[in-house]
Amino acid sequence: DGGITQSPKYLFRKEGQNVTLSCEQNLNHDAMYWYRQDPGQGLRLIYYSQIVNDFQKGDIAEGYSVSREKKESFPLTVTSAQKNPTAFYLCASSFAVGGDQPQHFGDGTRLSIL
């Protein structure tokens, strides 16, 4: 079955540590996205990528970094500069950015601070 795979499901970070969240899709989608979900705040866009080797900052990019070396993969690094990283992180993809392209979501990674 085609879909989006996020790993790990749960992740713990120590103070001052960088951690990387994995997102892989086999839907042949060009566009990929990272969102952060906090209770009562909905989903907020961290980064998105329209195509391989290209990505743009979303609304809350500070303290995060991404890469898009392969079409199927869009890993997110939560750096030590992100002072409040505890949240649920969702990866999504779509055929193209914007327009009438609905996004397909993974199951998410829950990040907590030790």
Add this chain to the structure above:
Amino acid sequence: AQSVSQHNHHVILSEAASLELGCNYSYGGTVNLFWYVQYPGQHLQLLLKYFSGDPLVKGIKGFEAEFIKSKFSFNLRKPSVQWSDTAEYFCAVNSPAGGTSYGKLTFGQGTILTVHP
């Protein structure tokens, strides 16, 4: 920048009650509108979408939504809810072309629906 507002954080209903979840957006240009649903323990999935044409759109599981351009609203409705509709519902909007909001899907805060059997 566009924004989306959902009026209720938590709605509690009994089975067979009617449902209406409010959603308002702030972008003045052409928009595409979506409702997503997140059932407990499951990933976010598309419930319905509006791009153009008939402002009353029908989605999965008996849900529908009406786009009222003059009110910047896209309310979600269901005539008779079931226990299995218990989930969190998100309204979202993007702009189809151009502008600083292009490519960004902006979500509302979410509404938790609890349906008692």
